[in-house]
Amino acid sequence: MDAPIIEAEGLTKRFTSRKATVEAVTDLTFSVAQGELVAFLGPNGAGKSTTLRMLTTLIAPTSGRASVVGRDIAREAAAVRARIGYVGQLTSGSFAQRVRDELISQGAFYGMAKAAAAARADALVESLGLSGFATRTVQQLSGGQKRRLDIALGLMHAPPLLFLDEPSTGLDPQSRANLWEHILDLRREHGTTVFLTTHYLEEADRYAERVMVMDQGRVIADDTAAHLKEHLAGDAVTLGLDSPGSADRASSLVAEVTGREVRRVDATTVAVHVADGATLLPTLLRRLDAAGVAVVSATGVPPTLDDVFLALTGRTLREANLSTADAQPDTDPVAASATAEGGDR
Amino acid sequence: MTATDTWNVMTRELRPVARDPFSVIFSLLQPLVFLGLFAPLLVGESGASLADTLAWFVPGVLVMIVLFGTGATGSNLQYEMMTGSHERTLVAPLSRTSLLVGRALKEIVPIVVQSLVIVAIAWPFGFRANLLGLLLGLVVLAAFGVGLGSLSYALALKTKNREWMFWAVQQSLIFPLLILSGMLLPLDSAPRWMSAVASVNPVNWVVQAERALLGGDLAASAVGWGVLSASAVCAVGLTVGIRAMRASD
Numbered sequence: 001m002d003a004p005i006i007e008a009e010g011l012t013k014r015f016t017s018r019k020a021t022v023e024a025v026t027d028l029t030f031s032v033a034q035g036e037l038v039a040f041l042g043p044n045g046a047g048k049s050t051t052l053r054m055l056t057t058l059i060a061p062t063s064g065r066a067s068v069v070g071r072d073i074a075r076e077a078a079a080v081r082a083r084i085g086y087v088g089q090l091t092s093g094s095f096a097q098r099v100r101d102e103l104i105s106q107g108a109f110y111g112m113a114k115a116a117a118a119a120r121a122d123a124l125v126e127s128l129g130l131s132g133f134a135t136r137t138v139q140q141l142s143g144g145q146k147r148r149l150d151i152a153l154g155l156m157h158a159p160p161l162l163f164l165d166e167p168s169t170g171l172d173p174q175s176r177a178n179l180w181e182h183i184l185d186l187r188r189e190h191g192t193t194v195f196l197t198t199h200y201l202e203e204a205d206r207y208a209e210r211v212m213v214m215d216q217g218r219v220i221a222d223d224t225a226a227h228l229k230e231h232l233a234g235d236a237v238t239l240g241l242d243s244p245g246s247a248d249r250a251s252s253l254v255a256e257v258t259g260r261e262v263r264r265v266d267a268t269t270v271a272v273h274v275a276d277g278a279t280l281l282p283t284l285l286r287r288l289d290a291a292g293v294a295v296v297s298a299t300g301v302p303p304t305l306d307d308v309f310l311a312l313t314g315r316t317l318r319e320a321n322l323s324t325a326d327a328q329p330d331t332d333p334v335a336a337s338a339t340a341e342g343g344d345r
Numbered sequence: 346m347t348a349t350d351t352w353n354v355m356t357r358e359l360r361p362v363a364r365d366p367f368s369v370i371f372s373l374l375q376p377l378v379f380l381g382l383f384a385p386l387l388v389g390e391s392g393a394s395l396a397d398t399l400a401w402f403v404p405g406v407l408v409m410i411v412l413f414g415t416g417a418t419g420s421n422l423q424y425e426m427m428t429g430s431h432e433r434t435l436v437a438p439l440s441r442t443s444l445l446v447g448r449a450l451k452e453i454v455p456i457v458v459q460s461l462v463i464v465a466i467a468w469p470f471g472f473r474a475n476l477l478g479l480l481l482g483l484v485v486l487a488a489f490g491v492g493l494g495s496l497s498y499a500l501a502l503k504t505k506n507r508e509w510m511f512w513a514v515q516q517s518l519i520f521p522l523l524i525l526s527g528m529l530l531p532l533d534s535a536p537r538w539m540s541a542v543a544s545v546n547p548v549n550w551v552v553q554a555e556r557a558l559l560g561g562d563l564a565a566s567a568v569g570w571g572v573l574s575a576s577a578v579c580a581v582g583l584t585v586g587i588r589a590m591r592a593s594d
């Protein structure tokens with residue numbers, strides 16, 4: 001069996017600015033096998049970017065060690081850099097540079113021959129929908145176009161290990177689908193290992209075979225999305241009743257049948273999380289009917305990774321993101337939830 | 346540092362210049378204003394001929410171009426640090442030294458182009474330069490500019506996201522250096538303390554060397570001091586700049 005492509009042991013990063021010390025990442029130990037696609041989730045400020053910045057040799061860990069593609073990030077930083085690709089959370093292209101020029105420079109940085117770099121640049125410009133913008137400067141691109149260039153820059157040299165920090169943030173749905181096509185192609189053709197952060201839970205759910213959830217500097221879950229959802233969250237079964245009185249009776253009956261804690265969503269609605277909602281729902285309805293409780297609506301919704309986060313931390317990702325924004329007390333909840341989904345770029 | 350890395354960093358930096366060569370000419374506006382408005386004043390003040398005044402003034406303007414051009418170049422890097430593209434180059438397999446040296450070396454191109462344009466503009470007004478002296482003068486300016494550019498990059502790397510601090514430090518250094526170089530006004534009538542400061546100001550020595558070189562006095566002692574000063578600025582600048590780049594994250 002191949003050695004892991006990423007191996008971190010006790011990785012810790014503390015930032016000290018003025019008098020305040022922030023422990024951004026605490027005692028992180030994990031490994032990633034070659035060819036894995038890992039999605040790294042967590043609310044704003046969880047420590048995702050800091051982890052990536054340590055693994056890509058941008059910042060030195062306060063303590064702990066890690067090896068990336070078989071090289072130590074502290075002692076063999078240059079060797080690590082030669083073997084990885086990285087798309088940061090900010091804009092990779094320099095604002096004064098033209099799109100195609102920047103891609104060709106990137107190729108040169110990674111030792112590609114001129115003709116190969118030009119061919120690769122043209123192919124990426126074409127496939128990432130930047131054809132009309134190749135001779136524009138980065139400054140003149142829209143946010144999503146800039147992001148597509150960032151991704152093209154990260155893909156130029158087809159590295160065996162790719163770190164992507166919120167690659168899909170700011171992309172329209174079509175561009176996101178296109179990005180994922182690229183990522184999946186890379187894995188198919190080159191067996192590329194991909195380690196990425198995202199705030200789009202459904203994206204992690206759909207494409208990543210492994211999900212790591214980080215909160216306040218610690219990894220609090222690390223498994224396949226399916227396992228996480230099954231073990232930690234379960235299906236959400238919600239029942240609407242005809243009156244508050246019925247809801248009271250439904251509450252105790254559902255608790256008795258499922259053995260789970262039943263939540264009162266509002267006066268006439270109750271909800272419960274169960275492992276197998278689809279088979280439980282008919283049983284529940286029969287029992288309630290037999291007891292003379294009038295059910296007016298019933299839904300069984302498969303869990304999302306947001307439910308996983310709720311189960312793990314007692315708050316949803318959205319709430320966690322809001323609490324990191326409490327420096328601005330006037331935050332409009334609508335705008336704040338938009339940032340929760342769109343990241344903070 | 347590898348030569349290839351340095352070359353790749355430098356050619357990348359030069360691409361926007363090559364794409365938009367007029368940007369180099371447009372930034373000559375300020376020295377041209379000085380040339381057009383200051384030279385007549387100096388003529389009126391000293392009573393010397395326009396040609397003699399230009400022979401004294403043009404070398405100073407060339408140094409001024411370097412001082413303002415390379416002194417501000419760090420702000421480009423600072424902008425790239427804020428937008429994220431500097432981070433990308435830090436993850437690329439480029440030596441830190443090359444990242445700094447490549448950027449510093451690219452300063453030579455605008456220095457040479459702009460100097461030649463100024464000389465060409467002054468020529469019809471009676472300015473004459475010794476050609477070998479001009480060539481050597483450009484080499485001295487290039488070394489001085491590489492050093493100063495490196496210092497500007499170092500300042501940008503140290504001040505990080507605090508743009509105001511970059512400009513505060515830059516401006517509070519550049520103007521005293523400019524005035525105490527005798528570039529715009531002769532320092533002959535300066536008080537003693539000023540002359541003392543000016544005598545250890547490398548910019549002053551570079552200005553004097555440029556005057557001697559462009560005037561054809563290649564063996565003047567000022568040339569030696571100017572070469573020494575420019576080399577020292579170059580060496581110190583590169584050392585400080587490379588150290589700052591190594592610490593960059």
Ligand SMILES: Nc1ncnc2c1ncn2[C@@H]1O[C@H](COP(=O)(O)OP(=O)(O)OP(=O)(O)O)[C@@H](O)[C@H]1O
Pocket residue numbers: 015016017022023024042043044045046047048049050051089343344
């Ligand atoms: N250079 C720095 N100096 C001081 N504190 C920092 C620095 N970089 C990050 N932090 C702090 O470390 C914590 C983790 O930040 P990090 O950028 O890793 O979060 P993240 O998980 O990537 O969040 P987001 O989803 O918003 O990108 C935050 O509290 C942040 O304020």
Ligand SMILES: [Mg+2]
Pocket residue numbers: 048049050089165
């Ligand atoms: Mg981040």
